[in-house]
Amino acid sequence: MPLAVRLDHGDSRSLQFQLFDQIRSMILRGLLRSGESLPPSRVLSEQIGVSRNTVVLAYERLLLEGYIESRPSVGTFVSGALPETAIFTGTDGCRAPVLPAGDNENDEDFAVRVPRAQAVVNPRAGLTYDFWVGRPAADSFPIKEWRRIIDSKLRYAGARMTEYQDPQGLLSLRRAIAEHVGPARGITVSPDEVVIVGGSQDGLNLAASVLARHVGAFIHEDPCYQGAFYLFESCDLPSSPVPVDEHGLDVACLPEVNRALAYVTPSHQYPLGVTLSLERRIALLQWARRTGSFIIEDDYDSDFRYEGAPLTALRGLDDHGRVFYLGTFSKCLGAGLRLGYLIVPPAFVAAARSWKTLMSNGEPWLEQAAMAEFMEQGAFNRHLRRIRQTYRMRRDCLLHHLRRHFGDVDILGTNGGMHIAWRLPPGFPSAIEIERRAGRAGVGLYGLTTGGACTQTDHPRVADTLIFGFAALSEERIAAAIAILARVLNETQPTAEAREVVS
Numbered sequence: 001m002p003l004a005v006r007l008d009h010g011d012s013r014s015l016q017f018q019l020f021d022q023i024r025s026m027i028l029r030g031l032l033r034s035g036e037s038l039p040p041s042r043v044l045s046e047q048i049g050v051s052r053n054t055v056v057l058a059y060e061r062l063l064l065e066g067y068i069e070s071r072p073s074v075g076t077f078v079s080g081a082l083p084e085t086a087i088f089t090g091t092d093g094c095r096a097p098v099l100p101a102g103d104n105e106n107d108e109d110f111a112v113r114v115p116r117a118q119a120v121v122n123p124r125a126g127l128t129y130d131f132w133v134g135r136p137a138a139d140s141f142p143i144k145e146w147r148r149i150i151d152s153k154l155r156y157a158g159a160r161m162t163e164y165q166d167p168q169g170l171l172s173l174r175r176a177i178a179e180h181v182g183p184a185r186g187i188t189v190s191p192d193e194v195v196i197v198g199g200s201q202d203g204l205n206l207a208a209s210v211l212a213r214h215v216g217a218f219i220h221e222d223p224c225y226q227g228a229f230y231l232f233e234s235c236d237l238p239s240s241p242v243p244v245d246e247h248g249l250d251v252a253c254l255p256e257v258n259r260a261l262a263y264v265t266p267s268h269q270y271p272l273g274v275t276l277s278l279e280r281r282i283a284l285l286q287w288a289r290r291t292g293s294f295i296i297e298d299d300y301d302s303d304f305r306y307e308g309a310p311l312t313a314l315r316g317l318d319d320h321g322r323v324f325y326l327g328t329f330s331k332c333l334g335a336g337l338r339l340g341y342l343i344v345p346p347a348f349v350a351a352a353r354s355w356k357t358l359m360s361n362g363e364p365w366l367e368q369a370a371m372a373e374f375m376e377q378g379a380f381n382r383h384l385r386r387i388r389q390t391y392r393m394r395r396d397c398l399l400h401h402l403r404r405h406f407g408d409v410d411i412l413g414t415n416g417g418m419h420i421a422w423r424l425p426p427g428f429p430s431a432i433e434i435e436r437r438a439g440r441a442g443v444g445l446y447g448l449t450t451g452g453a454c455t456q457t458d459h460p461r462v463a464d465t466l467i468f469g470f471a472a473l474s475e476e477r478i479a480a481a482i483a484i485l486a487r488v489l490n491e492t493q494p495t496a497e498a499r500e501v502v503s
């Protein structure tokens with residue numbers, strides 16, 4: 001049977017390549033089937049009007065890449081077993097091969113599904129003062145120490161920059177993290193249970209990969225951190241919101257499910273800033289055990305505690321392998337590092353390691369090695385002590401100026417973290433309205449849903465709560481921003497009741 005190839009002498013690609021490409025495409029599309037014979041090179045060359053050598057060279061390449069096989073004295077045939085790698089051999093600038101078409105009948109209905117994702121970069125530009133949540137101060141990054149460590153790591157890197165490393169993460173960093181979370185979070189863990197990830201979001205993905213096949217539902221705080229909610233939404237897990245009050249997740253509302261995954265931020269709830277009480281922590285762990293469920297504990301800003309001792313992490317209270325603990329260096333050092341860790345229950349270590357390999361083959365060696373040294377030398381703890389002090393002063397300053405201008409303000413989340421939530425008094429314009437007006441005056445303020453959270457219910461806090469990320473603003477700037485806010489609110493003519501509290 002003659003082959004339906006058409007070569008173009010005007011094409012910049014060689015005739016031999018065009019021939020190879022078209023035969024390969026016919027094989028991949030199933031137009032030439034396994035075992036089918038190809039015309040002898042002499043016959044094909046006459047048929048398509050090219051030199052025999054052109055056909056021989058094209059056949060040789062098809063042979064080399066495993067698309068065809070030659071049986072001496074019998075002929076040339078389409079290969080019986082196409083190697084996987086042959087399908088994607090796009091070299092010489094060749095066009096991607098046309099893969100077998102599926103059922104095209106529904107093509108018109110086909111639409112690329114774009115999952116929702118949180119805005120990690122503030123979409124609002126041109127603000128003079130910005131309370132965008134979760135940003136450490138730019139000048140807090142320990143540049144000098146980091147540069148020195150990076151330099152010395154590079155000098156002695158040897159083959160570590162060229163070789164793959166353990167996908168679970170550098171042992172020295174996993175060891176340093178295991179030693180850190182003991183005293184800091186009450187978690188006793190072996191470095192074997194630590195997986196280095198590219199920040200919490202990557203850790204959430206890893207936990208989702210490990211757990212999604214074992215659970216039937218996703219349970220989350222309401223309101224909830226968008227990054228977590230959107231991720232589990234994209235896994236198509238049915239979700240169930242559990243309200244948050246001033247003591248954290250309302251455990252009495254946890255559904256009696258069979259094996260679910262619950263995502264929580266117990267240290268400093270995102271976005272309301274409240275801390276989950278010890279009583280509720282214990283009840284949550286009991287629920288997980290009773291229902292065969294697992295918990296992802298996102299401890300994103302627990303390095304900052306200003307009042308009282310921090311409560312032991314859920315993971316530190318868990319004796320039954322129910323808690324995946326997520327830590328990040330995004331808040332205490334910087335989000336640009338993209339470094340964090342997932343502490344997995346012992347039964348999931350092998351799965352997490354395999355998934356991490358499948359997902360990324362591990363995190364960059366240089367940053368891991370630098371972070372390990374930063375922690376081993378004690379520089380990390382020194383850095384934490386320093387910025388904790390700075391952030392505490394900024395928090396105090398923010399509270400002082402809110403009280404000065406607005407009286408007895410109802411604020412949540414003051415005892416730790418990098419943001420607070422202000423529940424507006426009755427009579428004030430809605431959070432969204434204040435956000436809009438403050439924005440026009442150059443002050444970036446955020447409500448719950450514009451500040452990286454979402455709710456699945458008609459949550460009352462959405463209308464009356466503003467969140468302020470204070471860590472990145474100096475005290476002078478905080479004072480100036482709150483003075484502008486007071487002016488803006490005075491101009492908005494709040495009701496008589498509200499006017500009493502606006503100085």
Ligand SMILES: Cc1ncc(COP(=O)(O)O)c(C=O)c1O
Binds near residue numbers: 225300330340
């Ligand atoms: C609740 C919560 N978890 C985690 C993160 C940090 O994410 P990552 O470590 O991926 O930078 C954030 C950042 O804003 C957050 O608000």
